[in-house]
Amino acid sequence: MTQKSSLRAIPTADRAWLLAALADALQGGAPVLPVSEGADPEAIRRLQYETLPPGTALVVRTSGSSGVPKAVALSADALRASAEATHEAFGGAGQWLVALPPHLISGLQMLVRSAVSGIAPEFFDGPFDPAELLARAEHMRHERRYVSLVPVQFTRLLTLAEVDPAAADVLRSFDAVLVGGQAVTLEMRRRAHDLGIALRRSYGMTETAGGCVYDGVEIGDTRVRIRGGEVQLAGPTLALGYVGDAKLTADRFISDQGVRWYRTGDAGHLLGGMLTVTGRLDRVIISGGVNVSLDEIERVASGHLGGAAVAAVGIADPEWGERPVLVIEGLDHVIHERTEELGAALRAQLGPAAIPARFALLAELPRLEGGKPDLRKIAALVS
Template sequence: MTARELHPAELPEAIDRALDGTSILILPSDRDGAVTEVAPSVWTGHGSAPALILFTSGSTGKAKAVALSSDALTASARATERFLSGPGDWHLCLPVNHIAGFQVELRARLAGRAPVRAPSARFTAQSFATEVTDLIDRAGDRPTYTSIVPTQLHRILEDERATEAAGRISHILLGGAAISPSLLDRAEAARLAIVRTYGMSETAGGCVYDGVPFDEVDVTITEAGTIDLAGPVVADGYVEIRADGTITPVDSPDLTVDEAGRRTMHTSDLGRIDSGVLSVLGRADDIIVSGGTNVSPHALETGLLPSWQKAGIAEMLVTWVPDEEWGKLIVALVRTTDGCGVGAENPRESAQRLNALDHGMTGQLLPQLVFPVAEIPNRSIGKPDRRAAARIAADLMACDANTHTGEQPVI
C-alpha cells in the first residue's frame, strides 16, 4: 500500500483497518487537509506499528507527531462508553484532524452507527440545532452524545433554539480548553448534561471526566505541581515522518515507559487533587511574570469572568504587553455583548471599572488594560491562542494613545 489520501466517507472503514493493524492513519496537521492511509511497513520502530499518527495543537511551540496504538484508542473509546450511558449515537462538530474529533468518529464506529456530521467547518448555533434534531430523531432509544469546546458552548447558550436542542442530548462532552465556572453555571441553568473532560493527543483524548480518571488511568501531581497521567490510553511516543515516508520514533522526556511497560505522560498542566477529584489550574508555561509576581491567566479568567459577565463581557482571555516598569503588563481581551461600555471608554478606564466589580478575588494582580475584540483568538479545536492574543494586545496598545497606566491594580 502506498500513501493514499482518504475521502471523508472512507474514514469509517479505514478506522477498521487501522485498528486491525493492516494500515496506519495519519491525520493532517490542519483541518483543511486530508487523512492519509499508509502501510504498516513504513514503521521503523520496535514492536507493532501504531494505528494513528496525529499532530499536537502546538500550543507550547512546534507541533509534535504523536503515535497512538490500537489498544490505546480502543481503551479510551470503551472507557467513554462505560462512563456515559453505553454505546450511543454521536454528533460530530469538531475537526477530525484533532483527537477530540477523531474520537467521535471512532466511538461512533465502535457503536455501530455513523455520527451525524456537521456539513460545514464553520460552527453556528443554528446548524448545531438542526443537526442535533436529526440526531435525536434518528437515535430512538439509544443515548445521544456530542463533543464540543467552550467557544461552541458560548454560541449555543446565546441561541434559544440551540440551547433547547442541546438540552435533549444525553451527555455533552466539554473540553479542549479551560472552562469558566460561569459558563458551567449557565449550562446548568439551561439543564444541559455537561461532562467536563481533560486529556490531550498523547492520552487518546479525554481520560479524566468531571475530575475523575478512567479505569486504569492514574493521575498524580508532581513536586512542581504539574499533572502526570499514566495508563493504557497513553501514546506509545512521539515520531518523525521523514521525507521518504518512513515513520521513526523520537525520544522525549514528556512520554516515558517504566520497566513494566506502563506509559506516563508528563504534562505542563498545573493541578490539584481533592478527595480523588482533579482540578486543572492552567499551564505552567502560561504563567505571566509581572513585576516579579507570578500571574496565572487561567485563575484570572475563571475568577473575574462571573462578575464581568454581569457588565456585558461574554468571553475573556488574559494576556500581556511589554512594559518598561513591569516587564509584562497584564491585559484582558474581551468579547462583549450589546450595551457594554468597553470600547466607548479607553482601555485603562475599562479595566478600572471592571476591576471595581465585586469579584471576590484577593491578593491578585488584575488586568491593567481591557481591549474589546470581535473574537477571542483560538486555535482550530477551541484552545485559547495565547501567542496570538499577546500579538493582538500589542497591536491594540500601539494603536491606542491612552494606555499609560502607572501602577497595576492589586485587589
Template sequence: MSRLRLVPGTPDGVLAALAGVLDGSGTAFAPVPEDAVGAARVQQAARPDEPVEDGTAVVLTTSGSSGEPKGVLLSRDALVASATATHERLGGPGQWLLPMKPYFVGGLQILTRSLVAGTTPVLLGDSFTEAARQLTGVRRYTAMVPTQLARYLETDLQALRSFDAIVIGGASTPEPLKQRTAEAGVTAIPAYGMTETGSGCVYAGVPLDGTAIDLGADQRILIKGSTLFSGYRLRPELTAEVLRDGWFRTQDRGELVDGRLRVIGRVDDVVISGGVNVTLTTVQARLLEHPRVNDAVVLGVPDAEWGTRVVAFVVGEPTRDEARDWVSQTLPRTWAPQDVVQLQALPMLASGKVDRQRLREGVR
C-alpha cells in the same frame, strides 16, 4: 518500516482510514485539514517521507496554540481503550453526532467510538437540530467545545436536551456556562484530556477506567493509562522528557478536591512581572466575574521593562483602568494587567481553543 499515509481530513476520509487500522487491513495514517495552513502543519509535524514508528495507527498534529505543532503517535490499542472506557462511563455504547473536525482528537474519537459501537455517526451539516433528529440509536451522544455549547444553548436547546450525554472538552468550561447548562436540563459532562491522552480521559474530575492521575511536587498533572500516546513523531528526546516511567507529564497544574481533579491552569501560567509572581489564570478568573466581560484570556508577553507584561484580552466593555481596579479589589494591585485589549471575539483555532500565539503576536 512502512510509510505514513496522508488522508483527507474529512469525515468520510478519516472514517475509512480508521476502519482500516482498527480491523488490521489498513496502515498508519495522518488526516490532513482542508485549509492550506493546516495541511502545511501536518506536513511539518507528521513528516510522511520518513518511516513510521512501529505500532502507530494514526498521527495527529497538535493544535500548536502556544508553539510548534507536534506529531502525536496513537496506537490502535489506545484508540480502542479510550472509546471503550468512554462508553462504559456514559452508560453503554450509542450513536454519535459529529459536530467538530475529525482531524483533531475529539472529532477522530467520535468516529472511533462509532466504529467500536458498530453504529453510524451522524454529521453536523447546516443545522444542529436537524442532525440530532437523524440519531436513531438507543443511546445518543455527542461531544463539543464550550463555545459550541454556549451557542447551541441559545439556538438549539431542545436538541441538546435530547442527548443522553454531551462530552465537553478542548478547553475549560466557565462556571457560568456550567450553571446555565444544568439549569437548562442539558446533560453536559466536562472532560479533561488532550491529543496525547487519546482525547478526554478524566470525566467530571474522575479518571476513566484504565486511567490513573497523580500530582507532581509543582501540582503538575501526571497521567498514566491505556489511552496514552506512544510518543512524538521522530522526536525521541521530547518524548523522553514528557513520558517517564509510564507517566505523562502534562503542562497543566491541578488539585484534588473531594477526590476529583480540578485543573487550575498551566505550569507556565505563573509569570514574573516586575519581580512579582503573577498567576495568570487567577487574574483571568477574576476578570470573567466582571458583569460586562463576556470572555477573557490573560497572557504574559515578553517586555523589556517588566520582564513579562501581563496583558488581558477581553470581550466586553471595561476600560483598562476599570479592569485594573476590578482585579485589584480581590487580588494584589501588582497582579492587575498592564494592558487591556478589547476584542469583538477571541481568535479561535479550528480545535476550539483560543489562539494564544496569535494574541501574543498582536501585542508585541
C-alpha cells in the same frame, strides 16, 4: 533515501475513506494520518518518511496555542481503551454528532467511538451555527445521542437555548454533551444545570487519545497524580510518543516504578480524588518579582463578566519586567465600562500584580481549529 513508511495520508473531506481507514487501522491495518484541507503537503510527506513507533495506528498532528508542531502516534489499543472507557462512563454506546475537526483528536475520537460501536455518526458541516447544529441533531436516530463541543460552541448553544424553548428541548435530548479543550466555567455549568442539560466536562489531550478525566474523575483505567504542581496521567490510553522527536518523547513520557506517566504541563490539584486543573505551568509571568498566572486572570475575568470569552497574555514592561494584558471578546460598551471594577476584582482575588496593564476589546478572538484562543496571534496583536 529513507524508505517511505506505511502511513496513509487520508483527506478528512473524504469521510467514507477516513472511516474505513480508521476501522482498518483499529484492526491492525496500515496506520492513518488524517489530513485537513490546506495542510502543508511537504510536512505530510516528511511525516510519511519518518520511522513510526511499533504499533502505531493513528498519527495526529497538533500544534496547540504555542505553535510548536508535534505529531502524536497512537496505538489501536489506546484508541479502543479510550472509546470503551467513554461508553462505560456514559452508560453505553450511542450515536455521535460530529461538529469538531476530524483531523484533531477531539473530532477523531468520535469517529473511533463510532467504529468501535458500529453506530454510524452524524456530521455537522459548515461554520458553527447553534441553530443549524440542533437542526442536524433531528436527523439522529439512535436511542442514545451524544455530542462533543468546545466551550465557545457550548456557550453559543446555551445562549440560544435560553431564549428558544424548542432549542432547549433538542439540547436536553442529548444523553451527554461532552465539553472540553478549555476550562468549563462555573457560569457555564450553572446555565447548563438551569436548562437541564447533561453536561459532561472532559479533560485530556492528543497524548491521552482524548478525554480521560470526566467531571474531575478518571475514566477507565486512567490514573492521575500531581508532582511538583504538575498534573501527570497514566493508563492504557497514553500515546506511543512523538513521531521523529525522541527527545520530546523522553521528556514528556516518563517511567516511575514501572508505570509510564505523561507529564501534561498543566498545573492542578487533587481534592477528595477529584482533579481540578488550574492552568498551564508555562502560562506564568513574573511581574515585579511576583508570579502571576495568566490562566487565573482569565478565570476571574470570565466569571466576573458572566462567562465572556477572554484571553490574557504577557507583554514586556521596562519597570515590572512583564505585565498582563487582558483581551475580551465583544465590543459591548457595557463591558468596556466594567473594566475598572474588573481590575478591582482581579486585585482583590489575585493581588495587584494581576491587574492588566491594559484591556483590549475584539469583536472575535483569533482561534485555533480546535476552538482554543490563538495566543500567539493575540500576543502579536496586543504587542
